[in-house]
Amino acid sequence: MTVKTPIYLDYAATCPVDQRVVDQMVPFFTQAYGNAASRTHAFGWTAEEAVERAREQVAQTIGAEPKELTFTSGATESNNLAIKGIAEYLHEQGDHVITVVTEHKAVLDTCKHLERQGKRVTYLPVDAQGLVTAQQVADAITDETVLVSVMFANNETGVIQPIAEIGKVCHDRKVLFHTDAVQAFGKVPIDVQAMNIDLLSMSAHKIYGPKGVGGLYVRRRKPRVRLAPQIHGGGHERGNRSGTLNVPAIVGFGAAAEIARQGMGEESVRIAALRNRLRDRLREEVQHVTLNGSEEHVLPGTLNMSFSYIEGESLLMALKDVALSSGSACTSASLEPSYVLRAMGLDDELAHSSLRMTIGRFTTQEEVDYVVELIGKHVTRLRDMSPLWEMVQEGIDLNSIQWTAH
Amino acid sequence: MAYSDKVIDHYENPRNVGSLDKGDESVGTGVVGAPACGDVMKLQIKVEGGVITDAKFKTYGCGSAIASSSLVTEWVKGMKIEDAMEIKNSQIAEELSLPPVKIHCSVLAEDAIKAAIVDYQKKHGGA
Ligand SMILES: Cc1ncc(COP(=O)(O)O)c(C=O)c1O
Ligand code: FES
Numbered sequence: 001m002t003v004k005t006p007i008y009l010d011y012a013a014t015c016p017v018d019q020r021v022v023d024q025m026v027p028f029f030t031q032a033y034g035n036a037a038s039r040t041h042a043f044g045w046t047a048e049e050a051v052e053r054a055r056e057q058v059a060q061t062i063g064a065e066p067k068e069l070t071f072t073s074g075a076t077e078s079n080n081l082a083i084k085g086i087a088e089y090l091h092e093q094g095d096h097v098i099t100v101v102t103e104h105k106a107v108l109d110t111c112k113h114l115e116r117q118g119k120r121v122t123y124l125p126v127d128a129q130g131l132v133t134a135q136q137v138a139d140a141i142t143d144e145t146v147l148v149s150v151m152f153a154n155n156e157t158g159v160i161q162p163i164a165e166i167g168k169v170c171h172d173r174k175v176l177f178h179t180d181a182v183q184a185f186g187k188v189p190i191d192v193q194a195m196n197i198d199l200l201s202m203s204a205h206k207i208y209g210p211k212g213v214g215g216l217y218v219r220r221r222k223p224r225v226r227l228a229p230q231i232h233g234g235g236h237e238r239g240n241r242s243g244t245l246n247v248p249a250i251v252g253f254g255a256a257a258e259i260a261r262q263g264m265g266e267e268s269v270r271i272a273a274l275r276n277r278l279r280d281r282l283r284e285e286v287q288h289v290t291l292n293g294s295e296e297h298v299l300p301g302t303l304n305m306s307f308s309y310i311e312g313e314s315l316l317m318a319l320k321d322v323a324l325s326s327g328s329a330c331t332s333a334s335l336e337p338s339y340v341l342r343a344m345g346l347d348d349e350l351a352h353s354s355l356r357m358t359i360g361r362f363t364t365q366e367e368v369d370y371v372v373e374l375i376g377k378h379v380t381r382l383r384d385m386s387p388l389w390e391m392v393q394e395g396i397d398l399n400s401i402q403w404t405a406h
Numbered sequence: 407m408a409y410s411d412k413v414i415d416h417y418e419n420p421r422n423v424g425s426l427d428k429g430d431e432s433v434g435t436g437v438v439g440a441p442a443c444g445d446v447m448k449l450q451i452k453v454e455g456g457v458i459t460d461a462k463f464k465t466y467g468c469g470s471a472i473a474s475s476s477l478v479t480e481w482v483k484g485m486k487i488e489d490a491m492e493i494k495n496s497q498i499a500e501e502l503s504l505p506p507v508k509i510h511c512s513v514l515a516e517d518a519i520k521a522a523i524v525d526y527q528k529k530h531g532g533a
Contacts, residue, residue, distance in 0.1 A: 311444050313468040317409070317417060328444060328468075337444065348442035385423050385472065387448035387464040388441060403440030 003370045005321035011206075011301055011360030012155055012183060013325065017252065018208035018361070024255040025210065028248035036245045037236060047247045054254025058215055061257045062181075062200060063191040070216045070240040071250050075182045076106040077230075078201035078216040079149075081241065082178045083110045085227030086147045086199070087119055090176075094144035095119045100132050100161075101343040103151050107180055111149075120144070129294040130157050130344045134165035138173070147176050152184035152200075156327060156340040156356055157293030158302025160184065167196030176225060182206055182214075186260030187268060187299055192217060198225050204249065208361060209256030213249035216240075267361065272300035274359050278368045279303050285376040292327075292341055292354055301359040304341075306350040307375075309389040310382040315355065318378035322371055327354035349388075349398075409469060410503035416473035421480045424462040426450040434526025438517040445471050445511065449518035451482060451490070453526050458482045458490055463518070470508040474498050474515035487523050 008016075028050060036051045038044025055066040072078045087097060099111055101123045111121045122140045124132050137148055148170050153160045163179060170177035178199035181190060185200075186207035192200060203214040218240065219225045233242030260267075282289055282305060292304040304327075307315060312328030327338030328351070337351035346354075357371070383389040388398060409417070425448075428435045432452050439446040445467035452460035461479035465472045477498060482490045498504075498512035 309466065311467050311471075314417070314472060317414075317469040348444070352441070352444035385420060385464055386466045387437065387446050388466045390425065390448075390464055398441060403442070403446070404438055 003364075003366045007322045007367045007371060009322055009324045009357045009359065009363070009367075009371065011363075012158070012356065012358035014205045014211065015208045015360055016362065017205075017210055018256060018259060020259060021209055021252045021255045025248045025252040028251050032247075034247075036247055037234065047245075050251050051245055051247060054250045054257075057254035057258040057261075058202070059217075061186060061190070061261045062197075062202075062217060063193050064217050065220065067238075068217055068220050070218060070237045071245060071253075072214050072216055072241055073212055073246075074205070074214040075104075075180065075201045075203035077241075078203075078214050079104070079106040079178075079180055080110050081216055081227065081230050082199040082201060082218075083107065083114070083147065083149055084230055085240075086176055086178070086225075087114050088228035089226055090146040094142075094146045096122070096142055096144040097147045097149065098122045098124065098137060098140045098145060099149045100124045100126060100151065102126050102130055102154055102156075102340045103149070104155055104180055104182070107149055107151065124150075126343055128345050129297070130154055130159040130292075130340070131294065131297060132161060132166075134162055134169045137166050138169045141169070141173050141175055145173075145175050147178060149178040149180070152179045152181035152190070153188070153299050153302075154293070154340060155183050156338060157304045157344075158183065158299035158358075159293045160188070160297045160299060162297075163197070164195040170198075171196040174223075176223075183299060183302075186257060186264065187301065189264070192219070198223070199227075204253035204256055207256045207260045210249045210252045213246055213253045215253070268300040271359050271361075271363070274363055274365060274368050275301055275303050277365065278357060278359065278372065279305070281369070281372040282375060285372055286379050290350065292344065292346065292350075303357045303359070305355055305357075306346070306353040307355065307379050308350065308353055309386045309392060310379060311352050312354055314382055315353075315375070315378060318382065319371075319374055322374065324358075325356045327356065328352045412477075412502050413470055413473040413504070416476040416502070417469045420463075420472060420476040422462050422476065422483075423464065425464065426452055426460065426462050431529055432526075434522040434524070434529070436518045436521025436523075436525060438521055439467070439514050441466065444468070445514055447471065447475050447514050447518040449475060449478065449515075449522045451487075451519075451522045451526060453487060456486055456488075458485050458487060467514070468508070468511060470502065470504055471511040471514060473502055474504075474512045475518060477501060478515045478519050482519060487526070490519055491523055493519055 034043025034047035036047040200217040205211040312326030495512040495516040
């Protein structure tokens with residue numbers, strides 16, 4: 001078996017740009033380099049046409065109208081624009097926003113910012129699988145609530161929230177519903193109509209497009225959603241987001257969305273099969289592994305597992321030919337273990353022992369098998385070195401020990 | 407993050423992994439850290455005539471923690487216990503070129519050797 005290293009298993013962080021996408025982008029750097037806002041010559045018209053085609057391609061992926069799409073610099077900006085933009089625009093209607101503890105920082109920190117401005121935010125807890133329920137959302141809505149923001153799928157665990165049910169609650173209660181769909185977009189079917197989504201954030205680099213470009217879907221009918229722009233200037237993107245459009249990147253975003261939409265059915269089956277193989281073989285090869293998240297409500301390519309009694313960073317160090325990530329504190333600058341896993345009620349010990357492995361378009365079965373063997377080998381080696389493993393072998397209950405926390 | 411060559415060497419070829427009999431009168435055992443913090447170190451020394459003749463460790467923690475404990479077991483062998491008591495985390499951190507966020511891993515190794523010595527001394531009616 002020959003596999004080429006390094007192996008990339010971190011598709012939830014970012015993806016290589018698909019060559020087909022690059023090919024479509026290239027002419028817009030050197031030949032069709034016009035400013036999409038230039039109305040007085042063909043350079044501008046060509047650029048504008050390309051942007052409008054991309055707008056259609058992206059909109060189609062989520063069942064939206066092209067006019068409902070605002071291009072941004074990525075999902076961090078989209079989340080900021082959606083949450084701050086709605087809270088600001090509807091400030092006379094209410095000052096309450098509902099979100100979830102396991103959201104991406106681009107949502108959580110934006111909500112913290114609103115709190116500093118005197119608004120109120122409810123952070124809904126999740127269950128052991130990382131799920132919230134529509135009922136939790138319904139119970140949290142008050143007369144003051146202007147926005148509910150619940151991510152479509154989690155970036156660490158891949159867990160998919162009951163978006164259609166939450167959308168229905170929001171629709172019935174006449175509260176706007178935003179979803180950070182970065183991880184789900186292009187991977188699972190999304191229909192903003194059927195799911196009653198009013199605002200939706202997406203990013204090109206998670207779907208084999210370029211970095212630094214994304215979009216925000218803003219519903220135009222039933223209801224017509226308006227928001228306060230957060231970047232002011234020349235009034236681009238219907239005034240929602242000023243700034244000269246990054247035409248090559250937008251073209252790439254459109255091309256990537258189109259490829260994702262057309263290949264989604266087949267690709268998600270292939271990727272889910274590889275993920276399941278990785279999960280099942282790791283369970284066979286390694287004792288004391290736990291799946292973090294849900295086996296049922298989950299993206300096709302994401303796998304998050306904890307390997308008890310060894311610490312995640314030391315395992316990553318052993319897997320130096322494999323790119324993946326860990327929820328361990330030792331890998332984070334803050335030295336705090338993953339807040340997502342902790343919110344699911346995981347012991348700190350298990351959070352420290354977690355690995356996130358994400359599979360994508362270019363992952364092969366040989367790579368999966370190679371990684372299983374490598375992990376199996378190094379887990380054994382590191383457990384032989386682990387005092388916790390030794391205690392467990394001796395029948396000592398780790399919870400019975402008085403640790404010297406520091 | 408990039409690791410120093412010395413950290414990688416100790417991580418890939420850890421010295422003195424294992425356990426000594428903690429019931430043995432000549433053995434001192436130190437266990438420091440907590441699973442919830444992501445690091446637990448067990449360090450054991452065998453003392454004969456006031457001199458450390460053997461040392462073993464097991465560590466649950468990051469690569470820098472494993473390297474710190476491995477290094478300390480290497481250092482203390484052949485040392486008098488009074489001298490081993492003087493080992494400072496800064497020496498460990500310097501030897502391994504640990505970045506600032508990993509300094510606490512070397513602190514843990516210093517705590518572990520001290521705890522092992524104290525345990526030995528207790529067995530012999532000291533400290
Ligand atoms: C769930 C989620 N939201 C938001 C972002 C931020 O997206 P971007 O990198 O486009 O700013 C990411 C990616 O890191 C993500 O996974
Ligand atoms: S043991 Fe956590 S950073 Fe070293």
